[in-house]
Amino acid sequence: MKEATKGERRPARATIRDVARCAGVSIKTVSRVINREANVRAATRERVMEAVQELQYEPNPAARGLAGRRTFSIGLLYENPHEFSYVQQILDGVFGVCQAHGYALLLRPSSEEPAADDMVRFLTQTRVDGMVLTAPVGDRPDITDALAERQVPFVQISPGITDTRWTSVGPDDFAGGRALTEHLLDLGHARIGFIKGDPRHGAASARLAGHLRALGDRGMAVDESLIVPGLFDFESGKEAAHGLFRLAHPPTAIVAGNDDMAAGVIVAAREAGIDLPADLSVAGFDDSPTALHTWPPLTTVRQPIVEIASQAAELLLEWIRGERDVHVRKTFDCRLVVRRSTSAPGA
Amino acid sequence: MKEATKGERRPARATIRDVARCAGVSIKTVSRVINREANVRAATRERVMEAVQELQYEPNPAARGLAGRRTFSIGLLYENPHEFSYVQQILDGVFGVCQAHGYALLLRPSSEEPAADDMVRFLTQTRVDGMVLTAPVGDRPDITDALAERQVPFVQISPGITDTRWTSVGPDDFAGGRALTEHLLDLGHARIGFIKGDPRHGAASARLAGHLRALGDRGMAVDESLIVPGLFDFESGKEAAHGLFRLAHPPTAIVAGNDDMAAGVIVAAREAGIDLPADLSVAGFDDSPTALHTWPPLTTVRQPIVEIASQAAELLLEWIRGERDVHVRKTFDCRLVVRRSTSAPGA
């Protein structure tokens, strides 16, 4: 006890050796126990566990990483977003899974033009065990190839093209877009504007495809002038809407590729003195917080983002641990959420 | 060349030994060069640098952490937020600095009741070199004490109380609140409602204090019934507004503690059939994206969040590297942003 009185500044974390001594076994056995390896007698395991408890032992991740050549950390690649809530939810989902499995999460916000080299540098610097990739950066073949070449496991969220060589998770954007348009058709709209999303996102074209299918199913002709470009952000939605308003024969309803653009449409309508929803129905996509902050609140499609993200992380960890060796594509259903921004035309 | 043809699956990262051999020096010298230590002859340094370039050497963080007892990573503690854009901007700021200095960023989203124990576990699990703490969790004495006790450097963002024992960074909430109210007084408003923010946030009371000071400076009496509680989220803003509308003598203007609540006020006004800004002026705080998505767009106060966050990270790294040994408190000026949600009463 005497020697303990000095230099006890930092409580000096217990090491695997301390645990081994305390439990009366070798360090290797302690290692086996904390890594849940087989072939440890139940009684031994218990003794070790108790020692771990008593000493409040936490394995040193650096040492683990060095010796075991894995870091127990994964990276999340995402693009600097307009849609804050989207990223936040992705983060939530991925983080939750990481925490549950004792993995650390390293962020990789990517700038506009994230050279694959940049990705590679991230890998060698951090030595993450795997990556979760979000669209649209996660789609780029140079990125995926760089990862594949280095045999770094990864999972894509909402990739544009579903490449069977890799595993991915995403919402059913097609069905969502279709449901939205069907909803408007059911209300009696005949001229429906559609604001496309950022063309780099696969989701943008999938949602449009759903829209077109809905029209086709009802035998409606497609008026190309009603389909206008957008970039998924508020400003582009506003501009696109003004463009549609100027049409000789403007639409009675507008489907925006996401909620932010829909919010832009609403503001554009106010600027143009158009009454909502009487003179114009507006629908978005995502069911982001924005959808409730507009007036009237937005009819939209909810995609289970958090769930999608956790699923992605879950699949990644399975792959890392070697519990799965075949690539899959998981699709999540979306749900139409009807609010007051849509109504029968003229109502 | 012949032996290279086999087993070149993984390119096998270069280690410090490879660099040493290539440069014709000892590994220790390489270590000195990459850590920018003094006492290396310029010529030697150059030779090593070239070898580093040629071999694309990146030091192994795990080995570095193990030997040097620091991880070159810092943690970011934040609370699961309603204000997505706020967190996102904090992240941006902190991340930018981390990247510039070769540090990794580990997230710690904290749940409702983040026991200090939880914080401690995070520290021992990750062994981060320091922490950036955001309000309101970062205020809790049990958290700060736990960090101080373990001698883990930290910097607070927007703490409630400015404790001179620690370093912190934040906006001048007081001045911001004051400017907002002065703006409304200048427009001719005499009855101004104020929706407080989440009481756990220091920013909430500072903004209110600014409001009260503005009133006091003009010799206006304070009507307690006009000051109502809120929680910084949309819903609480909406409810608070409805409460104010029901008053016998309702306000002609409302200052909300932040933009989300202000958006709630606007929706509440629409629900109540109140015309904006003619019958009611509304102001927010933060200049979040929401401020532009409402109609009319919000008068608000812009706080330089990204800058605040980078400053915090910068200060933290200085402290970690031992370049600073005195605690400071940095305050950033806010800027009033006037938009169309405020006007003279009745105008």
Add this chain to the structure above:
DNA sequence: GGCTACACTGACACCGTTGTCACCCGGTCC
């Protein structure tokens, strides 16, 4: 009873850095 198989355990090298300390060397000081 002897042999094999297998469950369990430990000794020890090794992962790729940094910290410590000793050493070399040229210049300065008395």
Add this chain to the structure above:
DNA sequence: GGACCGGGTGACAACGGTGTCAGTGTAGCC
């Protein structure tokens, strides 16, 4: 000319785990 100094460098031992492999004990089998 010897003692001293300090910049520049390298040898070597950590750091705290995991991988490999050999050893031990017990059960199952002929």
